[in-house]
Amino acid sequence: MFFTIYDFMKHDTLAHILSAAAFLFTLSAYSQNRIDNSFPPEELFSLGSYYYPEQWDESQWDRDLGNMAAMGIKFTHFAEFAWGMMEPKEGKFEFGWLDKAISLAEKHGLKVILCTPTPTPPVWLTKKCPEVLIVRDNGVQIQHSRRQHASWSSDWYRTYARRIVKKMAERYGDNPTVIGWQIDNEPGHYGVMDYSENAQEKFRRWLKEKYGSIDALNRTWGCSFWSETYQNFGQIRLPNAQELPEKPNPHAVLDMKCFMADELAGFVNFQADILRNHISDNQWITTNLIPVFTPVDPAKMDHTDFLTYTRYLVTGHKNGIGEQGFRIGDPEYLGFSNDQFRNFTGDCFGVMELQPGQVNWGTFNPQPMPGAVRMWVYNVFAGGGKFVCNYRFRQPLKGSEQYHYGMMLTDGVTLSPGGEEYVQVNKELEILRNAYSPDATEPADRASRRTGILFEMNNYWEIENQKQTPEWKTLAHAQKYHRILKSMAAPVDVVTEQSDFGRFPFLIAPSYQLLDSALVGRWEEYARNGGHLVLTCRTGQKDRNASLWEELLSAPIYGLTGIRNLFYDHLPPSAYGNVDMDRCKFKWNNWADVLTPSDGTEVWATYGDQFYAGKAAVTHRRLGKGSVTYIGADTDDGKLEEAVLRKLYREAGVSVENLPEGIIKEWRDGFYVVMNYTSDTQNIDIPENAEILIGGRSLGPAGVAIWKEKQ
Ligand code: GAL
Numbered sequence: 210m211f212f213t214i215y216d217f218m219k220h221d222t223l224a225h226i227l228s229a230a231a232f233l234f235t236l237s238a239y240s241q242n243r244i245d246n247s248f249p250p251e252e253l254f255s256l257g258s259y260y261y262p263e264q265w266d267e268s269q270w271d272r273d274l275g276n277m278a279a280m281g282i283k284f285t286h287f288a289e290f291a292w293g294m295m296e297p298k299e300g301k302f303e304f305g306w307l308d309k310a311i312s313l314a315e316k317h318g319l320k321v322i323l324c325t326p327t328p329t330p331p332v333w334l335t336k337k338c339p340e341v342l343i344v345r346d347n348g349v350q351i352q353h354s355r356r357q358h359a360s361w362s363s364d365w366y367r368t369y370a371r372r373i374v375k376k377m378a379e380r381y382g383d384n385p386t387v388i389g390w391q392i393d394n395e396p397g398h399y400g401v402m403d404y405s406e407n408a409q410e411k412f413r414r415w416l417k418e419k420y421g422s423i424d425a426l427n428r429t430w431g432c433s434f435w436s437e438t439y440q441n442f443g444q445i446r447l448p449n450a451q452e453l454p455e456k457p458n459p460h461a462v463l464d465m466k467c468f469m470a471d472e473l474a475g476f477v478n479f480q481a482d483i484l485r486n487h488i489s490d491n492q493w494i495t496t497n498l499i500p501v502f503t504p505v506d507p508a509k510m511d512h513t514d515f516l517t518y519t520r521y522l523v524t525g526h527k528n529g530i531g532e533q534g535f536r537i538g539d540p541e542y543l544g545f546s547n548d549q550f551r552n553f554t555g556d557c558f559g560v561m562e563l564q565p566g567q568v569n570w571g572t573f574n575p576q577p578m579p580g581a582v583r584m585w586v587y588n589v590f591a592g593g594g595k596f597v598c599n600y601r602f603r604q605p606l607k608g609s610e611q612y613h614y615g616m617m618l619t620d621g622v623t624l625s626p627g628g629e630e631y632v633q634v635n636k637e638l639e640i641l642r643n644a645y646s647p648d649a650t651e652p653a654d655r656a657s658r659r660t661g662i663l664f665e666m667n668n669y670w671e672i673e674n675q676k677q678t679p680e681w682k683t684l685a686h687a688q689k690y691h692r693i694l695k696s697m698a699a700p701v702d703v704v705t706e707q708s709d710f711g712r713f714p715f716l717i718a719p720s721y722q723l724l725d726s727a728l729v730g731r732w733e734e735y736a737r738n739g740g741h742l743v744l745t746c747r748t749g750q751k752d753r754n755a756s757l758w759e760e761l762l763s764a765p766i767y768g769l770t771g772i773r774n775l776f777y778d779h780l781p782p783s784a785y786g787n788v789d790m791d792r793c794k795f796k797w798n799n800w801a802d803v804l805t806p807s808d809g810t811e812v813w814a815t816y817g818d819q820f821y822a823g824k825a826a827v828t829h830r831r832l833g834k835g836s837v838t839y840i841g842a843d844t845d846d847g848k849l850e851e852a853v854l855r856k857l858y859r860e861a862g863v864s865v866e867n868l869p870e871g872i873i874k875e876w877r878d879g880f881y882v883v884m885n886y887t888s889d890t891q892n893i894d895i896p897e898n899a900e901i902l903i904g905g906r907s908l909g910p911a912g913v914a915i916w917k918e919k920q
Contacts, residue, residue: 240514240555243493247320247388248559248595253642253878256586256635257284257322257598258616259562262310263294264605269621271313276622277602278317281635285314286561286598288377289324289394290356293331296373304380315386322598323381324391325374325480328356334369335359341366343403346451350405355609357398361476362407370476374483382488389493391561392480395519396473396496397505403469404447413442415468429754430460459675463755466670469504481512497561500546501684503673506666507553508705515555518546519562519600522585524571530871531888536578537911540873540886541688543585544695547592549664549703560589562600566614566627574612576626580911583630584884587913591875591882599631640902641880644917649879651700652918657863658699661713662691665705668723671755672747678779680799681843686745687719689847693854697865698874710735714863720747720843723755726765733769737833741861743854744770745840746777746802763802770839771810771830777802778819787817788826788842788849791856795842795849797826802841804828813838813853827853836861885912 248255258277262270277285287310288295296302314321335342335353341363344350351358359366381387420426423439432438437458439445448457448465481494488494493514498507500518507516522529522538529537543560550558563585567574589597604615604625616628624632664687672683687703694701694717702713706728710716716735721744729749736742749766751757758764763775778801780786785796790813804825806812814827827849829838840853858865868874871887883893885908893906893914904914 237555239490240493243389243491244514244555244557244595246491247493250647250878251642251645253645254590254594254638255283255596256281256631256638257286257596258282258631259286259598259601260310260603261290261601262287262306263291264608265603265621267306267309270310271316273602273617273621274310274313274317274319276617278319280616280624280628280632282319282616282631284320284322284388284596284598285602286322286324286391287311289326289391290329292326292329292373295326295377296331299333299337300372302376304376307381311381311384311386319386320388321384321386322389322391323377323387325370325377325393325484327359327370327374327392327476327480328394328396330359330366330369338363338365338369340405340407341369342405343398343401343408344405346402346404346449348404348451351401356394357396357401360403360405360407361396361472362403362405362411364407367476367479370480371483374480375487378484378487382484382492385491387492389495389514390484390488391517392477392484392494392496392513394497395499396477397499397502400503402447402449402465402504404449408469408472409447411472412447412465412468413445415471416445416464417442419464429756430458431756432458459671460755462674463667463671466504467506467667470506470509470666473505474509477510478512481510485512495559495561500549501666501669503670507550508666508707511554513554515557515559516550516553517559517561518550520546520560520585521562521564521568521571523564523575523577523581524568525573525575526571529888530886531910533578533888533910534871534886536575537581537886537888538577538585540588540695540871540884541692543588543592544873545688545691545703547589547594548662548691548701551593552702552704552708557593557595559594559596559598561598563589563597564627565599565601565616565631566625567612568614569610569612578911579626580630580909580913582627583634584886584911584913586631586634587882587915588873588875588884591873591877591884593877599627637903641915644880644900644902646879651876654864655698655700655876657714658694658697658858658865659713660694660699660701660715660717661708661710662687662694662701662703663706663716663718663721664703665721665723667753668721671751672720672722678799680779680782682799683720686799686843689850690717690719690743690745690854692870693847693851695873696851696868696870697855697858698868699858699865700876706731710740711738713740714861715741715743715858717743717745718748719745721745722747722750723753724749724751724765725753729765729769732837733832736769736835736837739834741836741838741857742769743838743840743857745850746800746843748839767807769832770828770837771807771832772804772825772828772839773807774805775802775841778821786819786842788814788844789817790814790827790849790852793852795844795852796846797842797844797849799845800843801826802839804839804841813856814842814849816842829857879917881916881918883908883914885910
């Protein structure tokens with residue numbers, strides 16, 4: 210839980226701040242209780258499955274929910290798209306069908322997550338009030354049909370949303386079968402920006418609150434150039450490339466992304482407040498998000514008890530590792546998200562949707578490798594998740610999502626391969642529960658490697674908007690470091706600036722472009738107190754409003770990193786430059802910060818060619834009890850970055866492992882979990898005296914091994 214700057218602006222006295230802090234403290238204690246009630250620590254992990262009663266003949270509900278329970282599934286998920294069923298006419302509510310579905314779930318011992326239906330406003334609403342519909346950048350208003358077509362910025366939409374959410378909360382807020390609530394579904398409009406008049410007006414208000422005066426906005430956006438100067442806020446429109454002959458003003462774009470994220474978080478928090486007023490203290494509130502998605506900033510959705518995310522790994526988009534990787538998925542998909550979502554509100558997470566098998570919407574839709582569905586569930590478990598809710602129980606026969614696998618095949622009663630893997634995981638979880646010791650502590654060697662990765666959405670949006678080279682990939686840059694850390698078996702937390710950096714022996718801020726002197730001061734203090742800070746190319750080029758400094762490029766970090774000067778370079782897409790480090794040669798292609806070190810700063814790597822051959826590519830300096838390392842080059846294969854990190858951890862006296870790419874090793878609650886994301890059989894190093902609970906020392910593709918070691 211934390212305050213945003215806007216909360217502080219609203220609370221102008223210390224008394225307000227203190228009472229709000231006390232409120233949040235109480236809230237988080239309650240949050241913990243209700244999470245533990247639903248997901249008791251000794252149960253370790255829980256499995257759920259989506260079911261849409263409205264999609265199937267009522268005569269089949271009993272059978273389906275019974276089959277779900279028989280698989281070992283513990284909870285189901287209802288209603289996120291059922292607004293039209295619950296309120297078929299304005300103000301006329303019909304909950305009988307949902308009452309029946311919930312009581313059938315109860316009959317079979319299943320708990321229920323209810324979801325607010327705001328992604329699918331009914332047709333009577335959108336016809337009566339077309340201004341609730343979002344408008345695309347090309348001016349087309351998105352019409353009724355499908356989902357995610359209503360504008361969070363519409364007051365009318367909020368009025369109708371408030372009523373249905375309140376009605377649901379009043380009806381089911383005390384129902385003991387309902388353990389928790391999800392708000393909306395993957396809120397984010399599929400990444401479509403809303404240019405409706407509602408959004409335009411709210412954007413102007415947002416800007417006015419941020420800047421106070423139009424002069425301040427003109428100064429920050431650099432409007433004197435190209436006669437962009439505005440005379441009043443009423444003249445401003447959301448930046449929209451479709452309305453302009455050029456890319457929009459970059460400061461306006463950054464403000465728009467922040468605004469959209471505030472609007473969305475405000476919509477989620479608004480629903481959370483309604484729910485919280487009407488539901489029992491035992492029921493928790495969450496939402497489910499697509500990780501690293503525009504325009505979503507999960508850190509702002511802090512009226513929820515915790516956050517969940519959704520993931521589909523085999524969709525023809527990413528190749529994974531090796532020839533069969535397209536059937537197994539990329540380990541970063543779950544690994545990075547686990548490490549990120551664990552660190553938002555509530556300090557815990559679940560995965561609200563996980564692929565059950567083949568999907569219908571990939572670029573192509575391969576069958577997952579046998580075992581992959583099971584391995585993904587274990588990956589969430591290994592990352593500390595509380596649960597996985599698989600998407601979905603039955604495969605649709607008509608309408609949207611035909612060809613999307615479920616736990617059952619098209620006949621509704623035959624387990625799919627993914628369904629069988631869930632049955633297997635459920636049995637195996639019993640083995641783990643029997644071996645669980647609540648007092649297990651993280652092994653010291655792992656704890657000594659704990660590394661924070663600093664990742665903020667503002668920074669991500671700003672860099673993505675001005676990549677400078679097609680070779681640059683902001684998320685992939687951060688995930689490259691994450692992947693290297695995983696190869697060293699380092700526990701990682703992906704955190705925001707709200708985090709206490711002091712809990713990490715190592716902290717990496719990948720391409721942290723936007724900063725201020727306060728953050729540089731925090732980094733310096735962190736290093737002086739013994740932390741090892743790693744900064745990478747592009748860091749500190751701009752202030753928080755995305756202005757370059759009226760100093761040398763990235764000057765605010767010169768003192769901290771021990772450099773005097775820096776410029777950057779790019780190469781054509783097919784060309785590679787050389788970097789030399791410790792008698793090894795590396796290739797860079799994406800980005801090169803060329804560094805001039807100050808006296809006393811060590812040069813760990815130099816450029817091997819171009820007109821700046823011999824200049825520093827990586828620098829390192831001791832600072833207080835810790836150190837600061839700057840990695841100026843960004844490579845495709847990550848080998849230079851890996852060599853630097855391994856040297857840094859070695860010099861810090863911290864031992865690391867050397868796992869093959871795609872072998873992921875985690876530790877949780879006393880269990881080591883190893884997963885094989887590669888296309889080949891791999892030998893796993895498990896100590897002789899370990900108690901192997903699942904799998905063994907030889908793991909085929911998508912294999913899992915779990916063991917306990919003596920502490
Ligand atoms: C998710 C979405 C679900 C369902 C699923 C299909 O992104 O939240 O409602 O559509 O994709 O794979």
